[in-house]
Amino acid sequence: MIDHARGRLLWRLVESLRAFMYDGYQPDVIIALAxxxxxxxxxxDDRAGQAAMRHTLANAWFMLNEPRPAIRHSQLAARLxxxxxxxxxxxxxxxxxxxxxxxxxxxxxxLANHERIIRLWEAFEPTTKLAMALENYAITLLWxxxxxxxxxxxxxxxxxxxxxxxxxxxxxxxxTVLGDIHLTLGNVEAAIDAFDRGLEAASGGSGQDRAxxxxxxxxxxxxxxxxxxxxxxxxxxxxxxxxxxxxxxVRAAGEDRRPSSGYDEASGTLARVDVSLGLDERVRLLEDVxxxxxxxxxxxxxxxxxxxxxxVLVEGGRPVEAARHARQARDAAVRYGMRRxxxxxxxxxxxxxxxxxxxxxxxxxxxxxxGHRLDEAAAQAVLDRLLDRP
Numbered sequence: 001m002i003d004h005a006r007g008r009l010l011w012r013l014v015e016s017l018r019a020f021m022y023d024g025y026q027p028d029v030i031i032a033l034a035x036x037x038x039x040x041x042x043x044x045d046d047r048a049g050q051a052a053m054r055h056t057l058a059n060a061w062f063m064l065n066e067p068r069p070a071i072r073h074s075q076l077a078a079r080l081x082x083x084x085x086x087x088x089x090x091x092x093x094x095x096x097x098x099x100x101x102x103x104x105x106x107x108x109x110x111l112a113n114h115e116r117i118i119r120l121w122e123a124f125e126p127t128t129k130l131a132m133a134l135e136n137y138a139i140t141l142l143w144x145x146x147x148x149x150x151x152x153x154x155x156x157x158x159x160x161x162x163x164x165x166x167x168x169x170x171x172x173x174x175x176t177v178l179g180d181i182h183l184t185l186g187n188v189e190a191a192i193d194a195f196d197r198g199l200e201a202a203s204g205g206s207g208q209d210r211a212x213x214x215x216x217x218x219x220x221x222x223x224x225x226x227x228x229x230x231x232x233x234x235x236x237x238x239x240x241x242x243x244x245x246x247x248x249x250v251r252a253a254g255e256d257r258r259p260s261s262g263y264d265e266a267s268g269t270l271a272r273v274d275v276s277l278g279l280d281e282r283v284r285l286l287e288d289v290x291x292x293x294x295x296x297x298x299x300x301x302x303x304x305x306x307x308x309x310x311x312v313l314v315e316g317g318r319p320v321e322a323a324r325h326a327r328q329a330r331d332a333a334v335r336y337g338m339r340r341x342x343x344x345x346x347x348x349x350x351x352x353x354x355x356x357x358x359x360x361x362x363x364x365x366x367x368x369x370x371g372h373r374l375d376e377a378a379a380q381a382v383l384d385r386l387l388d389r390p
Contacts, residue, residue: 002033011037011049018056027060034060051080051089058096065298067103074100091120095133102140105299105336110140128170131160135177142177143300145339145370147184154178169221172202176225179232184340186373188236195229223253223262227269234273235374246270264289265301272308279316286312303332303341310348323352340375343367347379350386357386 002013014030014037021027034056041049054077061070074096081089095117102110114137121130134157141150158174175198182191202222226249234242249266271277271285286309293302306329313322326349333342343366350356350363360383367376 007040007044008046008049011041011046011053015052015056018059021059021063027063030060031057047080047084048086051077051084051086051093054080055089055093055096058093062096062099062103065103067100067298071097071100071104088124091117092129094120095129095136099136102136102143103298105338107140107144107337111137111144114140126160126163128161128164128166131157131164131166131170131174134160135174138177138181142181142184144337145184145342145366145372147181147340148371150181151178151185154181168201172198172221172225174198175201176221176228179225179228183228183232183235185371186375186377188232188374191232192229192236195225195232198225199229219252219254220262223249223266226252227262227266230269230273239273239275243270243274243276246273264292264305268305268308271312279312279318282312283309283316299332299336300338300341303329303336303338303345306332307341307344307348310345310352314348314352319352323349326352339366339370340372343370343372343375343379347375347382350379350382354389357383360386 002010005013011034014033017030017033021030034053038050038053038057040046041053054073058070058073058077061067061073074093078090078093078097081087081093098110098113098117101113114133118130118133118137121127121133124130134153138150138154138157141147141153154174154177158178161170161174175194179191179194179198182188182194199222202225226245230242230245230249232242233245246266246269250263250270253263253266267285268289271282271289274282277285286305289305290302290309293305306325310322310325310329313319313325326345330342330345330349333339333345343363346359346363346366350360353359360379363379364376364383367373367379
């Protein structure tokens with residue numbers, strides 16, 4: 001139908017595909033279709049069609065983890081929606097725009113804009129759009145290290161989703177974000193429970209066994225949820241179970257190496273938690289992840305992978321390389337205001353350097369300030385060891 005459609009029918013058909021991107025439909029295909037529909041809408045001076053296709057293109061580029069073109073299309077979509085007087089459309093595009101600034105690491109600007117977007121959504125009846133705005137705000141707060149504030153927003157987002165009886169895909173993502181927040185706060189049992197709920201929602205069944213089969217929420221979401229669960233079990237002290245979950249995460253992502261697949265996050269998690277792998281293999285996996293992130297914006301994911309690489313190297317007895325990566329991660333975390341990653345990088349740096357007392361002390365202070373209990377304990381252990389050294 002799309003191949004034969006023209007004019008308004010074409011862009012309305014393409015617009016309907018937007019929702020399918022979140023269930024794994026290929027965003028690059030939608031980009032090609034939306035580009036064709038946009039060209040026709042521009043020739044016809046159809047502002048509604050142009051706005052819809054800019055909006056669709058923005059969402060597709062976000063799914064490909066390419067925020068720069070997504071931001072550009074969101075800006076144009078917001079302006080076009082405003083011109084035709086559709087306030088909801090304008091707000092949708094502005095919501096995308098705010099998340100784009102988060103993706104690029106502009107956390108201070110993004111946090112202020114999220115507050116404004118949420119107030120605007122609250123003027124409408126509660127919808128999943130309000131839930132998503134709250135969740136995106138929670139993610140931004142989490143990346144900034146403010147996990148306590150993130151927890152408040154994410155619990156509210158979950159309440160909105162549950163009241164609306166949202167389909168499984170959104171519930172799976174929501175519980176995964178909640179698990180990430182609990183893990184940052186050091187609430188490991190609560191994190192494991194959240195990830196289990198996420199897997200149950202994603203699979204349409206009960207837990208990780210069904211999640212590894214034919215998930216209701218798409219393989220990329222299952223991969224991210226399993227990766228989060230792997231980190232939780234690793235921090236609980238069960239490295240074998242953590243490694244099993246990380247392998248399931250890689251399997252759920254499949255062979256698809258597109259940014260939207262979740263493969264790089266799953267692969268990086270496997271390298272971090274699977275201590276049965278050789279050091280060279282773990283380093284290679286994380287270097288591959290960093291190479292994949294090199295041409296993307298997302299500084300949070302890149303910096304986290306570099307912290308993990310530094311941790312793996314220091315554990316493997318290669319402190320000079322570990323210190324180099326830890327310094328790079330620390331500098332990026334400071335530049336973008338990612339306080340938890342800054343503290344983690346300082347902890348690794350203290351482990352790698354014999355004169356790391358100042359770094360360890362600063363890491364303890366940072367994690368204590370933001371309520372990262374497990375990270376604080378890890379930094380304190382390094383500081384105690386350095387202070388006890390003759």
